[in-house]
Amino acid sequence: MNRSDSTFTPESVTEALRREGLRITRNRRGILQALFESVRPMSLQEIQSAASVHEGSRPDYATVFRMIMLMEKLHLVHKVNLQRSCSYYEISDPRKHYDHLVCRSCGNVVLIDTPCPIGDAEKKIALQHGFRDLSHSLEFFGVCATCP
């Protein structure tokens, strides 16, 4: 996948998956829709039930698992750890940036979409260690406004 692709839409992702030989069924379309609609990372189970909201889409767990693994390999989704026992995934638009705030109390996850708080530090780190093309995903843990 070309990371400098200027479009990142359900259509472009569908196209990328087709190029990998994946047949885009209703189930898989439902999974894509669920990923694009979600405002926070989801576990595989959550992706499965979110996909089932869409018409004609009722993917089984294995279908979700295989599709997400392929998408991760192609950098179309990325894994978010959230310090929990299972993995969470979210769509990975190369033009966007993904740092998260996680509430330790209720588990609420918020995507930080302001300019990256460590953007400059990243450049410095790259320079210092002779690395290029750095990326990161930060997870800040705290207590959210609605929790006591």
Ligand SMILES: [Zn+2]
């Ligand atoms: Zn909370």
Ligand SMILES: [Zn+2]
């Ligand atoms: Zn960042």
